[in-house]
Amino acid sequence: MITILTNMLSMCIPFSVALLLASIGEMFNQRAGVFNLGCEGIMAMGAFIGMLIPFSVGGGGPVPQVYNVLGFLAAAAVGAFLGLFFGVVTVTFRAPQGIAGIGLQMFGVGTAGTLFRHFVGGTQSIPGIPDIDIPLLSKIPFLGDVFFSHNGAAYLAYLFIPVAWYILFKTPWGLKVRAVGTNPRAADSMGINVSRTRYESLMLGGALAGLAGAYLSIAQAKMFSDTLISGRGFIAVALVYFGHWHPLQIMGGALLFTFAQTFQTQIQSMGISFPYELAVMLPYVLVIVVLSFTSRNQTTAPTSLGKPFNREMRT
Amino acid sequence: MKKLLTIMLALLIATSLFASGSKESASADSGDGKIKIALIIENTIDDKGWCQAMHDGITQAMEQLPGKIEYNYSEKMAVVDAGSMARQYVAEGYDLIIAHGAQYKNTILEMAEEYPDVSFAFGTSSEIGPENVFTYMPESEETGYINGIIAGTLTKANIVGLVGPVDSGDAARYNRGYVLGVQSVNPDCKILVAHTGSFSDYVKSSEVATSQLSNGADMMTGSSQQAIGALRATAESPTAMWVGQDLAQLTTPEGQAKCIAASSYDYAAVIVSLVDKLENGIKGGECIPMNFNNGGFIFEFNPALEAEWVTPELKAKVEDQIAAFQASAGVLADWASVDYSTL
Secondary structure: OHHHHHHHHHHHHHHHHHHHHHHHHHHHHHHOOOOOOOHHHHHHHHHHHHHHHHHHHHOOOOOOHHHHHHHHHHHHHHHHHHHHHHHHHHHHOOOOHHHHHHHHHHHHHHHHHHHHHHHOOOOEEOOOOOEEEOOOHHHOOOHHHHHOEEEHHHHHHHHHHHHHHHHHHHOHHHHHHHHHHHOHHHHHHOOOOHHHHHHHHHHHHHHHHHHHHHHHHHHHOOEEOOOOOOOHHHHHHHHHHHOOOOHHHHHHHHHHHHHHHHHHHHHHHOOOOOOHHHHHHHHHHHHHHHHHHHOOOOOOOOOOOOOOOOOOOOO | OHHHHHHHHHHHHHHHHHHHHHHHOOEOOOOOOOEEEEEEOOOOOOOOOHHHHHHHHHHHHHHHOOOOEEEEEEOOOOHHHHHHHHHHHHHOOOOEEEEOOHHHHHHHHHHHHHOOOOEEEEEOOOOOOOOOEEEEEEOOHHHHHHHHHHHHHHOOOOEEEEEEOOOOHHHHHHHHHHHHHHHHHOOOOEEEEEEOOOOOOHHHHHHHHHHHHHOOOOEEEEOOOOHHHHHHHHHOOOOOEEEEOOHHHHHOHHHHHHEEEEEEEOHHHHHHHHHHHHHOOOOOOEEEEEOOOOOOEEEEEOHHHHHHHOOHHHHHHHHHHHHHHHHOOOOOOOHHHOOHHHO
């Protein structure tokens, strides 16, 4: 039993990273008042670009790790660019954010798939980045497997959580982000450039979504296909609500969701008489249930979420 | 004006991207007397799984029947888009429209009623359709059984894993055949079975495989195109090996290193049979089974791993079983009786 529990917990950290990065990025978007449903599309583009660089160099064979790092950086850059693009549409042109997000999702997934077919071809894999056993710590019974035997990107992603918290709650820029998401008119009257802050948040959010996609293609699945993201971008959006726009709570949500995923896999593999269809639904049902019970606690929600800001208009 | 220019620029970029993508479509030379076949698939022709198997089968049939088949295909067709695509093919005079997946059943049956002079086909299904609809059903419990014999024989941990998509169609048959195969040679072997709930979620497939590997499985298999994700996860294990449901898996780097053997559907035989029927005026109303008995399956060991992993005894056992399947169809008639909760 202990072994099974250790196995389940040890998978939670590496399998939760993509959701975690994407939802932290979405948190920055929403904290600035912009609702970006295009997260899925940005992740798809990040996954493709991230995989393309090591694949182009090694043709699917081993490559120096620097190319995987370049893959991550390129994915972040593409994600930031798509965030900027989304900013043009929703901040400058003030298009409805929900519809624009759906458009970006379709654009990202479609473009990634098309470019993949053009430049790579069929489903391809890469060696990706290996797991790293942290000396001494990885030898600690139970804790070593759960916390200290994962790939480097997973460690960095989790180290970014306190950084995200610090940026959001302890820096002047974080204060601006929260201000433009809560009361942009007041922020504007205080001399904060609302559009610029929203653009910056969207670019940061896009970069993190791009990294999330690249994590899937370089560090987790170590391959790319058109359907690699498979709805994880939307789960990331849900996790932001689940975690009440707070980095630590979002991390908890990502871990809980991933634990539910590994738990349902265990239920199936243990041969317990339980319909697999219900087991597969378990993590999603969990999100809905938790959202239902916590939806009243919306005090942290950005009150101007989804509302375009127009200095010339009173509403 | 600025807004209009930006939108036009974005549309131009998007159009140019997709215009280059459309070059991927294949179109054979047209000519009189040819059977025009169109294929509609939900994934791509190089997914190393379900869709590629049918595409490869049609192109092989074209080689076997030179000059007789004109072929075109449409990839990434969601069920809601398949109808309009099929109508387009009907308008272009195609004789046979194959919608490769049971999810297209309702679309095809509607189209068949609307266009009685055109032949349609979909699978997997064992139903007998209308007079202008063929169905096909791979009896893949046979290939699963062969792979199960290999896995059950080679496992050292006495634990094998199976990553399924959904419990239906040919995947359900393959998976249960695999269980029967393992049990036939190793009744005490623990068989871990889990489904992802999707045919194409490669990440979830890899997560399920990782979970089973961490629980001690050292022989793995998986069905449908998502199995590539599970194979990729198996490649990360220093000890675990793989048996595949598609020969295309042998062409991947991880398949070369980990896949001891693989089987595949030989759709070429189905296509040749369909062309023959169409030429003889039969437009449908039949289900074409696929099994070793009628040449519907191909099985191969991985040449790179055969010497290290396949003992003469194991090879003889596999060959004997294939010979038994070839001699008679329906050997594993009780495949549906497998209950995963009793494993």
